[in-house]
Amino acid sequence: MAEDPVKVAIWLDDNPEPIGVYSPPASFELDTTKLPDGPHKLIVRATDRAGVTSVRVIDFEVHNGPGIAVVGLNPGDVVEGRVPILVNAYAGTTEEQWEPKRAETPAPVPTWAWVLFLAVAAWAMFYWADNLRPEAELAATPTFAPPERIAEAAGVRPISPTPPAETASMAWRELGAETYQRNCLACHGENGEGVPGFVASLRESPRVRAPDAEDVIYAVLTGAPRGVDLRSQMPAFADLLSDDQVAAVVNYVRNSWGNTAPAVNPERVRAVRQQLRAQTQD
Structure with a gap:
């Protein structure tokens, strides 16, 4: 060989x-x-x-352990007197995702029990379907008439269910609020007020609500906001948050506390993340 x-x-x-x-x-x-x-x-x-x-x-x-953010003291600072310092920590990324274990009975359910259950269920469905149907003379009364017919007779337009698009938007806002509370609230505050001179304010910020959200996405991923001179640096969340979480928290910040800005999707976050990786490799 x-x-x-x-x-x-x-x-x-x-x-x-x-x-x-x-x-x-x-x-x-x-x-x-x-x-x-x-x-x-x-x-x-x-x-x-x-x-x-x-x-x-x-x-x-x-960096597998918890991330540490210190606000109020940077390497090389010359300080005097009493120095207020804010310390925060963020969970590491090495923990395995928790998944509940399946709980099974020691023995399978007997066949006769399944047959009995199905028979009772079928009888109950037939009974309720037959007995809950109103008689013909009662079907048009307010008690039994469909809501659409009652509303039409009263000249009132019935309330329609929440459209799927609005439901999805609500889910995104909930994800953004949850991500903000877990990772940002300790430093930026419950209402995005920040700490003057230490942590940037997010309230009614022209930079936050700019039409192009690239600077905000960049700040979340790298922890280094462009063009902002502060005495502290926020932690980088590129390795801690997914594209969906970054997009959700950016949208939450850009549309809270007096801010109004166009929505950001995960694909936009992914594009900025790829640009940062390319710059690092160069």
């Missing part, structure tokens, strides 16, 4: 032994849950038959 022309060895940080030796091309999975949060480096050494070695070092940072 011919010897591979190139061998690739993978080292992690300053470990004396490689975590693996492969024949390219090769793929492996790096389990960051076993690494402490903080900076690390992945070292790739490729050696050919002649013994010539190439080395590539990739610096990266592990």
Whole structure:
């Protein structure tokens, strides 16, 4: 069997032994849950038959634990007297999604019980269908007439059910409110007032309600609002929130506390996220 022309060895940080030796091309999975949060480096050494070695070092940072936001004190600040400081923490992303386990009876339901249940259900449906139908002379009275006919006779237009589009909009607003309360309320406040000089105010903000929401999406994903000079920096939520959650909270902020702005969809968030990834790779 011919010897591979190139061998690739993978080292992690300053470990004396490689975590693996492969024949390219090769793929492996790096389990960051076993690494402490903080900076690390992945070292790739490729050696050919002649013994010539190439080395590539990739610096990266592990962040599986809770994110920490500190408002009121930045690295390198010169402070004096009493300094008000706000500290907040955000849940990590390594926890497995909780899924309720199925609860089953120790033994299956007997066949005779199913037959009895179906027979009773069929009898009940027949009974109610036959006895709840009004007689012909009563069908047109207000007691038994359909609501549409009563409203028509009274000249009143019946209230129609909530359209599906409005129902979906309500669900999006609920998701935005929930996302804001979990991740933003501690710093920006219940009414988006922020902290003057520390945390940007979201109330009646021209930047927040601009026709193009890219700056707001960028701020949520990166934690660094464009063109805003504050003494604190918000945490980046790119790895903590999905495209749906980002779109929902952006829409919630852009249409609350006196703000009115066009809606943002998850596809717009995904496009901004891809732009940021491309800039990072460049």
